[in-house]
Amino acid sequence: MFGRVEEGARPARLDRDRGLVEAARRDPSRFDALYRKYLAQVYSYAYYELRDHHAAEDATGRVFMQALVGLPRFEERVDAFIASRIPAGEADSAELSTFRVWLFRIARNVIANERRRDRRRPVSSLDEVAEFSAPGDVVDAAAAREAVGAAWEAVSRLPEDRRRAVILRFVDEMSTAEIAAVLGRSEGAVRVLLHRALRSVADDLRGRLS
Amino acid sequence: MLGDGTRDARRTERYLDELMAADERRSPGIPVDVDLDPAVRFAAGELSTGLVRVHPSFRFEDALASRLSAAAARLKAGLPAEEYLPLPAGVLAEFPSRAGHAAGATEPAGHAAGSAGATGPAAALRRLPERAGHPSRPLIMGGVGVGVASAALSLGAVYVAWRHSHPASGRMARAARAAHGRTGQSSQHRRTGVINGILGVVS
Incomplete structure (x- = not known):
């Protein structure tokens, strides 16, 4: 379990969220800063996975509530699994957030439960997403809408594990090490997942264009 | 000795890292890797444009912030985070x-x-x-x-x-x-x- 002290674990000395996490631990009302920082990332992950605005809001609420309650049990440590997959020195480069990985592990579980509960959830259109991405003029908006729609369609046809890896990489901008930690896979497996996902998406998009 | 698949996957990862870094710098130039499979390069470009991050409504953001704030106050007082569990419908x-x-x-x-x-x-x-x-x-x-x-x-x-x-x-x-x-x-x-x-x- 991430967040617990495990044998072989070592602290990530410059975790970029350390200050915020420590403040929230001392005073739970300071959790707000972490919440504001990661709200869009968690919500986006939930929205792309659940494809329903209300379900994504419910899941996001549960994720942050669980994180708030569980924060005293979280320990800023890189467990042996992650440590073995981080290149030397990278854990000290302030690029890694063990808190973010921990938060997304909660999100992954909450969303998996949500999907299990309602496998027949209707798939919503992506009009809402397209509008977020296209605040400019009409031509730009139409082009952006088309790009978003095509990307969404292609990604939604991917197998579950590839789709998750793609969303974490492109939407939440996670590194391979972070995705591996969130999904509980090896870094090499995540690399292969992403590579295959991109090839599938390329085939899909080209098929649509032709 | 790395197999072809592993080597290609590593090359893809490097390309994605460069793409992400260019995006963070707001650099208009797209990284070029002539050895990378063009299909992968094409798909990466499409996904980095098309998969946008979505922000929830500000009303939801504020409502959840209030809920978390109330829960934090309760936790601080040594009480359970949520006062009650609402009865599910039906x-x-x-x-x-x-x-x-x-x-x-x-x-x-x-x-x-x-x-x-x-x-x-x-x-x-x-x-x-x-x-x-x-x-x-x-x-x-x-x-x-x-x-x-x-x-x-x-x-x-x-x-x-x-x-x-x-x-x-x-x-x-x-x-x-x-x-x-x-x-x-x-x-x-x-x-x-x-x-x-x-x-x-x-x-």
């Missing part, structure tokens, strides 16, 4: 049992003491036949809105029943009854029957 809930009411276990002291000769909507409800006050059917609760509306309608119906069984005794009321000929017992019974019908009372 749960069946039984009315209090007859035995419980007879024993006065849940009834407020004031109501129990005044039950003998009391007047008013609550007392009228107690005087109605048993089935009206304590139906044996379970009640389907469809959420807070439905529950409140249902309670308001029930109280309204009880109040109307009480008003019909206690006609006003003022001079103006007597004059009005005389003018409209509403003193007849048959008319009174008919209206009460209709109201009892609404309430599901069997007489």
Whole structure:
């Protein structure tokens, strides 16, 4: 379990969220800063996975509530699994957030439960997403809408594990090490997942264009 | 020795890292890797443009922030994070049992003491036949809105029943009854029957 002290674990000395996490631990009302920082990332992950605005809001609420309650049990440590997959020195480069990985592990579980509960959830259109991405003029908006729609369609046809890896990489901008930690896979497996996902998406998009 | 698949996957990863870094720098130049599979490069470009991050509504953001703030205050006070767990929609809930009411276990002291000769909507409800006050059917609760509306309608119906069984005794009321000929017992019974019908009372 991430967040617990495990044998072989070592602290990530410059975790970029350390200050915020420590403040929230001392005073739970300071959790707000972490919440504001990661709200869009968690919500986006939930929205792309659940494809329903209300379900994504419910899941996001549960994720942050669980994180708030569980924060005293979280320990800023890189467990042996992650440590073995981080290149030397990278854990000290302030690029890694063990808190973010921990938060997304909660999100992954909450969303998996949500999907299990309602496998027949209707798939919503992506009009809402397209509008977020296209605040400019009409031509730009139409082009952006088309790009978003095509990307969404292609990604939604991917197998579950590839789709998750793609969303974490492109939407939440996670590194391979972070995705591996969130999904509980090896870094090499995540690399292969992403590579295959991109090839599938390329085939899909080209098929649509032709 | 790396296999072709592993080597390609590593190359893809490097390309994605460069793409992400270029995006962070807001650099218009797209990284070029001539050895990378063009299909992968094409798909990466499309996905980095198309997969946008979505922000929830500000109303939701503020509502959740308030909820978390309240939960944080409770945690600070050593209480559970959430005050109560809302009843999920569609749960069946039984009315209090007859035995419980007879024993006065849940009834407020004031109501129990005044039950003998009391007047008013609550007392009228107690005087109605048993089935009206304590139906044996379970009640389907469809959420807070439905529950409140249902309670308001029930109280309204009880109040109307009480008003019909206690006609006003003022001079103006007597004059009005005389003018409209509403003193007849048959008319009174008919209206009460209709109201009892609404309430599901069997007489």
